Amino acid sequence: MTQFTGTEQYYLDPELEAIVNMAIAMEKPLLLTGEPGTGKTQLAFEISRSLGTGIEILRAKSTIKGEEACYVQDTVLRLNDARFGTENTGRDVNRFHDYVIWGPIGRAFRSEKRVVLLLDEIDKTESDVQDNLLDVLEDNQFVMREINETVTAAQPPIIIITSNAKRELSDPFLRRCFCHHIAFPSVEDMRQIVALHFPEMKASLMEPALNIFYELRERGFEKPPATSELLNWLGAMIHAGVTPEKTEDLPFPGTLLKRTNDILSFRNKDKKGTSRKRGWGGY
């Protein structure tokens, strides 16, 4: 098996690289958790790019059922064909297979080559759906229950699962995965990430910007700015040709802070020089 390494557009933490390669070698699903903007989803794409394999993506929704991830039957089309005939479409109403639409897991299993299978934001699904999915992935097969036919994976996919911790994942689910929590990038890592996106960035912009960025993250906003906000902010400043000087006088604060409350408290703090401690007054 070829080793997974970083690519030109993606800064790969060496620790993460080792982890991904371990999970691949052990054929275990790799569950990535961590706050938004730490590149969890991106990692799956990079693995597929680096290994030169295809990728199948299941974007989880709260209403999704495990079966849909494998296949769905196009019932409306079949009903329609049953009533009005198939004419020369080549479909046969009596043949179930003509009305199957494969889901990402179905496609990953049927693929001749090994692919990366990304289950994105798995925490949005119900817990029985999660267990269901892992049963399928552990056995590398599922049953199409209408026709009692088993679909087996030709090549077990490389499974990457991401979670934003919207809800707690069940213990059995966790037990079946290798789990890794991606911590927010340190200043050094962030410098590398920024350098990949803006190769021509001057230190005179980068250093004060990073300082301010990490200081803002410490302030306990409802939604602390993450990597993508930093990149947008830097992009905006480069475009406008300005550099940040003091935290109090930021250019484009709207690119960093998204919540109304955050922006308000940021502005108030600047004016009065005091933090918002009065909220609990009146004892």
Add this chain to the structure above:
Amino acid sequence: MTATSDPFSLHAEPLFLDFFYLLRDYDVPVSLTEIIDIYRGLEKGLVKTLDELFLLMRLALVKRVEHLDSFERAFALYFYDIDLPAVAEGDRDLLHTKQFREWLEQAVESGEIPQSKLWQMSRDELMEKFWERVREQMEAHHGGNRWVGTGGTSPFGHSGHSERGIRVHGQWKNRSAIKVIGDRRYVSYDDHQTLTGANIRQVLGTLKHMVPVGPHDELDLDETIRETGRNGGEIDLVFKRRELDRIKLILFIDNGGTSMLPFVKHVQLLFSKVRDRFQDTKIYYFHNTIYGHVYKNPRRTDAVPLEKVLQESPESRVFFIGDASMAPEELFSDYGAIEWGREDALPSIERLKHLQARFKYSVWLNPIPAGEWDITYGRYTLSAIRDVFHMEDLSLGGIKKAVTYLQEKAGV
């Protein structure tokens, strides 16, 4: 090679067994499946350095971010002989840890800190000295791959070292296990740190109320087939509405009186997370207990009559947060309110019963730990309120139980 020196032989003592037991002492749950995963990984030759062992073990054993710090501390103790306390640098709770006390005792004994000087040093200086010492210990290990605690059963002499050299990844040196541990990136997620934003959000995540909403745009297959059959085969499509989460939350927060002061931070944190997670949330404040009015703002100047609150949907999930501790007459007398200008002919306990009768999905979260409910100074009123409401304490476990209680009540 004899049978006993081969770590993969059936007769050999399995590797790192004491470490797995040590993890349990550190409250990291470890099961056989995970241990076997580690052995499989060793057999596959995934581990050639101590750093890689650290990664493999962490991947296989640590399933939740709140256990990461405990894992790192156990690893540091077992493999590096460094006993880290469960607090972050700069945290004053350090003074209460076993590690700090032992270090101080030993430092005084060895003369590193002379008795005479000890009394002149401030706590902060002492804490600084402690961490300096820890850093020195870590520094000594960084780079040198010392195996401590394996009792010489390390399997890596057989395969890794001689054949392929120690390091496989060039840059990897920058982040050796001991440095990763030194970062203490996960200390704020630890269970012992009680409530944090991340873990509260997880717990609240399960709270849901699914109702059919919106246009009828989802095909109801069963109904469609039934109707089509009744129609003699002429297709009759039947659509239904989708089920979506439409949960409503009401919070009543006791923010009055010094008794609630120590818990303000927890309560604030909890409710910033609640606002994140739930769009439809109403927050009211009260002082000690509820009379004819509650307040929309924390300063309790913007009063709302309780009758109005009682008109909220009875499907709402309702949380009361308060220590439920007060003078008995505040709860039981007519005109019991202690705040000036608020008179109410009904005793507060009756008001609470109204609320309970209207909102069947309600719980009371008490910042006083459950174990102390029977011995706290306010136990009399506390137990009276407990008779009205289901009560849990305001810990991670308590909130979990409260959410489970509400979900079960709603039949989910």
